[in-house]
Amino acid sequence: MSAEPKHGGVNGQAPFRVLPKISDDDRPFWTGGERGQLLLPRCKNCNRWHSPPAPLCPHCLSKALAFVPLSGRGKVYSFTINVQAWNPTFEHPYVIAVIELEEQSDLRLVSNIYGCSPESVEIGMPVSVFFEAFEDVWLPLFRPLVEEGGSDE
Amino acid sequence: MSERAEQTVVVSGAAQSQIGRRLMRGELELTLEACLAAIDDAGLSRDEIDGLASYPGKMGGPAGFSGPGTPTVQDSLRLQLNWHRAGPEGAAQYAPIIDAVAAVAAGYARHVLVYRTVTEASAQKGGRSGIGLDGGGGGVPRMDGELGQMLPFGAFSASNWVAWHCQRYMHEYRLSREQLAQISLNARRNAALNDQAIYRDALTLEDYLSARMISTPLCLLDCDVPADGATAFVISAADYASEMKQPVIRFEAVGSALHDRPSWFQRGDLTSMAATDAARHLWSRTSLKPQDVDVAQLYDGFSWLTVMWLEALGFCEKGGAGAFIEGGEKIARDGVLPLNTGGGQLSGGRLHGFGLLYEAVLQLRGQAGKRQVGSDPRVAIAAAGGGPLAGAVLLARQ
Numbered sequence: 001m002s003a004e005p006k007h008g009g010v011n012g013q014a015p016f017r018v019l020p021k022i023s024d025d026d027r028p029f030w031t032g033g034e035r036g037q038l039l040l041p042r043c044k045n046c047n048r049w050h051s052p053p054a055p056l057c058p059h060c061l062s063k064a065l066a067f068v069p070l071s072g073r074g075k076v077y078s079f080t081i082n083v084q085a086w087n088p089t090f091e092h093p094y095v096i097a098v099i100e101l102e103e104q105s106d107l108r109l110v111s112n113i114y115g116c117s118p119e120s121v122e123i124g125m126p127v128s129v130f131f132e133a134f135e136d137v138w139l140p141l142f143r144p145l146v147e148e149g150g151s152d153e
Numbered sequence: 154m155s156e157r158a159e160q161t162v163v164v165s166g167a168a169q170s171q172i173g174r175r176l177m178r179g180e181l182e183l184t185l186e187a188c189l190a191a192i193d194d195a196g197l198s199r200d201e202i203d204g205l206a207s208y209p210g211k212m213g214g215p216a217g218f219s220g221p222g223t224p225t226v227q228d229s230l231r232l233q234l235n236w237h238r239a240g241p242e243g244a245a246q247y248a249p250i251i252d253a254v255a256a257v258a259a260g261y262a263r264h265v266l267v268y269r270t271v272t273e274a275s276a277q278k279g280g281r282s283g284i285g286l287d288g289g290g291g292g293v294p295r296m297d298g299e300l301g302q303m304l305p306f307g308a309f310s311a312s313n314w315v316a317w318h319c320q321r322y323m324h325e326y327r328l329s330r331e332q333l334a335q336i337s338l339n340a341r342r343n344a345a346l347n348d349q350a351i352y353r354d355a356l357t358l359e360d361y362l363s364a365r366m367i368s369t370p371l372c373l374l375d376c377d378v379p380a381d382g383a384t385a386f387v388i389s390a391a392d393y394a395s396e397m398k399q400p401v402i403r404f405e406a407v408g409s410a411l412h413d414r415p416s417w418f419q420r421g422d423l424t425s426m427a428a429t430d431a432a433r434h435l436w437s438r439t440s441l442k443p444q445d446v447d448v449a450q451l452y453d454g455f456s457w458l459t460v461m462w463l464e465a466l467g468f469c470e471k472g473g474a475g476a477f478i479e480g481g482e483k484i485a486r487d488g489v490l491p492l493n494t495g496g497g498q499l500s501g502g503r504l505h506g507f508g509l510l511y512e513a514v515l516q517l518r519g520q521a522g523k524r525q526v527g528s529d530p531r532v533a534i535a536a537a538g539g540g541p542l543a544g545a546v547l548l549a550r551q
Contacts (some may be wrong), residue, residue, distance in 0.1 A: 018293055018309075020301035049421075052302060078324070078423055080316035081369040086309040096308045097366075098418045100315050110303050110418055123324045139305055147529070 003034075005132040007114040007141060008090055013036050016089040019137050026053040028067040031133030033138025039067040040107065073145060074101040074103045074128035077108060095121050099142055115143035156437055158258035159404035164548065165264070166195025166387030167396055167514040172349045172502055174274045174369065176381040181221045184270045194364030195387035196398045197264055199272055199297060201234045202380035203264030206506075208269055210239030217276025220269065228326070232408030236261040244409035245452075245538025246506035251407045253388040265388045269507040273379035299416060312376055312455065314417040314540055316368040321423040321459040323370060326472035328460070330370060334361040335376045335481040336492075337499050342407065343486065344496025346524035347550035351378055352500040356473035376458040380502025384511050394551060402551035407531070408435025408545040415541040425471075427543035428458075428465035428536065436467065436543050443467040446547075448516045449490055450509035453497040458539040463492075466534065466545070491516075491526045510546070517550045519538045 022030050029052070032039035044047045045062035051072075056063055063134035079097035082090075095118045101107040111129075113121055126145035131138045167188030170183040192199055223239045227231075232386035236256045244251050246269060253265040260514030296304050309312060322328055336357065344350035356374070364372040394401040408431035413420045420426065436442070441467060460474045468490055469477035478484055484492035495501050495512035502508065513533040514523040536545035 015307070015309070018304040019295050020305055021295035021297040023297065031539075078317040078321040078418075080313050080371075081366075082307060082310075082319060083366045083368060084310065084312070087255055087307060088258075090307050094307060095311050096306055096317075097422070106421065108419055110306050110308055111304050123321065134305075137305070 003131070003133050005134060007132060008094060008112060010089065012090050013089065014134070015137070016087065017090070017134055018096060018132055020107065022137065025055055029053055030137050033133070033140060036131065037069040038072045038129050038140055039069055042068040045060070047082050049107050051107050051109065051148070068100055074099045074127055074142070076113070076121060076123050076125045077129060078123060079113070079121055081121070086106050093118050097142065109140065111140055111142050113144070126133040156158070156313055157406065159254055159406055159438065159503070161391045162254045162257045163283050163389055163391050163397070163551075164269075164386055164388040164402040164514055165393055166191040166193070166197065166402070167511055168194050168385055169349065169511055171381040172351070172380060172381055172382035174351055174378075174380065178381065180270050180272045181225060181229065182219070182271070183381065183383040183413060184221050184226060184268055184431075187227065187385040188230065188266055188268055188286075189271070191200070191266065191385035191387050194397065194399060195264070195389065199230050199232060199388060203265045204231075204253060204256055204265030205232060205234050205237045205285040206253045206265055206267045207239040208246050208249045209241035210442050211530075212241060214272070215276075217271060217273035217379075220271060226268065236265065243543035244544030247510070247537045247546060248409075250386070250388070250510065251544055253410050253453055254404050254407060257388055257390050257512060263390050263395070265298060266385060267388060268383060271379075271503060271505055271506055272381045273503065274381045277379050292497055303417065310368065311539070312368045312371055314400070315457050316424065316457045316459070317370050318423045318540070319370055325424055326475065328475035330360065331363065331481050332475040333370075333375065333456055333493035335478040335484065336453060336459045337482050337533075339484050340453060340493050343494050343524055344500035346522070347495045348502040348503060350496040351380055351495060352496075355374040365494050368540060369455065371455060373535040374499070377454050377498035377503045378500070380504060382502060384507035386510070386514075387490055402514055402517050402548050403485030403551050405547040406435050406439035406451045406548045407547070408432055408438070408543075411541065411543065412433035417540045426461050426465070426539060427541050428538065429461050430466040430542035431536075431545050432462070432467065435547060436451070436508060441532060441547065445491065446490065446532050446534050448494060448513065448526050448533045449492050450494070450497075450513045450533065450535040451492065452506055452537045452539060453493055453499050454503065454511065454539060456499060459493065459497070461539070462536045466536065486524065486526055491530075494521065494524050506535075509537065512537040519546060535539070
């Protein structure tokens with residue numbers, strides 16, 4: 001697992017990222033990466049996951065929730081290659097994808113995809129999570145899924 | 154059933170301030186210019202205005218975005234209000250319109266002044282930027298809500314969020330860049346006949362295809378242009394119609410629904426948007442059908458959003474928008490569905506939906522000058538918003 005940010009910046013520097021305001025509801029999601037875990041709440045009543053984390057299960061309204069590690073694998077549901085330099089500390093162009101996690105079809109995250117050329121990204125592409133720390137936030141980032149013994153760069 | 158609430162309400166006045174790039178005029182000055190002209194257009198005096206509404210109300214955020222708040226406008230005109238509202242949530246930019254219709258129908262107010270002002274062009278004279286970011290450093294606040302789930306990954310711009318939808322649509326259905334270009338090319342042809350429009354020079358498909366990419370598959374010419382200007386309407390009880398000096402434009406139906414998740418990326422099917430829900434709601438409130446619409450003003454903050462609205466409103470079948478707009482004939486001023494006849498936002502300037510509604514009123518009144526649609530339009534639709542934001546109104550000349 002990566003920890004120090006190294007992807008997405010220019011001149012060897014980490015990109016400047018706007019960070020999420022962490023709340024009690026979503027702290028495990030934004031900090032689970034420290035232990036290499038992608039965590040989202042799963043309902044003990046209906047067994048369904050939801051995202052973003054909320055105090056009630058939005059499916060059955062149960063309060064019996066627990067953050068459970070996901071596999072970190074998913075597929076690209078959609079994506080864009082951002083070319084416009086809104087923020088010059090990012091290396092351009094870069095991919096911003098909507099990732100559908102493999103555990104449940106409506107479990108989606110926005111993230112970046114590194115470890116491949118932006119032009120090679122396509123809808124349906126399998127990806128897997130890795131984490132980089134920015135202050136107290138461990139951002140889930142993704143790279144193409146490499147089956148069996150894939151390298152960690 | 155008795156007539157719908159909408160059908161007891163009319164547009165009695167409509168006006169705009171000066172519109173342009175970098176006018177360097179104050180937002181309140183522009184607002185009052187449009188408001189006073191709209192009140193005059195309605196044949197009213199300010200003493201008779203008893204309601205006031207706007208979007209989004211005074212807020213921080215991108216410079217030049219919000220315009221003055223309703224308290225400032227009220228006090229500037231010393232209005233005595235029975236009803237007033239503004240806010241960034243609700244049925245997109247048309248929330249104050251849709252709410253004003255309800256307020257008039259309910260009798261909370263008789264003549265509601267509704268305005269929307271932007272000075273984004275002047276505010277961005279140093280260059281266009283995304284949300285709160287010009288290179289980092291300290292002092293940028295952390296984000297909560299959905300922005301907190303998107304901005305950490307460099308999804309700073311609505312162009313990124315809209316691009317996800319367009320990309321997914323292109324994956325599932327047939328839509329080429331050449332087809333998508335027709336929205337921008339059509340807007341520019343219409344803008345050439347609109348003295349208030351910002352970009353009026355001829356635009357070709359080659360220009361479009363060679364424009365620089367912003368966020369794939371959207372290029373620069375898929376994005377609207379920041380503008381300065383204010384638009385204002387007076388929305389009145391229908392019993393005022395007999396005293397009106399302008400042709401009477403009645404509300405036929407509004408659509409404000411949002412049934413799927415209120416999100417830029419969590420909606421179950423990203424080839425649809427909130428527009429789909431709002432459009433269904435609108436058609437459930439009228440006996441008119443899409444084929445009854447004579448002229449359409451559909452939100453074009455990005456060209457893709459217009460395509461989305463065309464499908465959502467049933468002007469073409471799901472997945473059929475590419476074929477519908479191909480070549481541009483059907484959406485031209487002399488086509489089956491004259492579209493964005495004032496140049497839209499892509500060429501006319503980002504007046505945030507209110508310019509489109511203004512154009513709808515002008516077309517129904519027969520006051521659109523050189524760009525007037527020749528078929529004596531009697532029914533017009535105006536729709537605003539993208540992603541989780543959508544509001545639409547159907548207007549008919551009495």
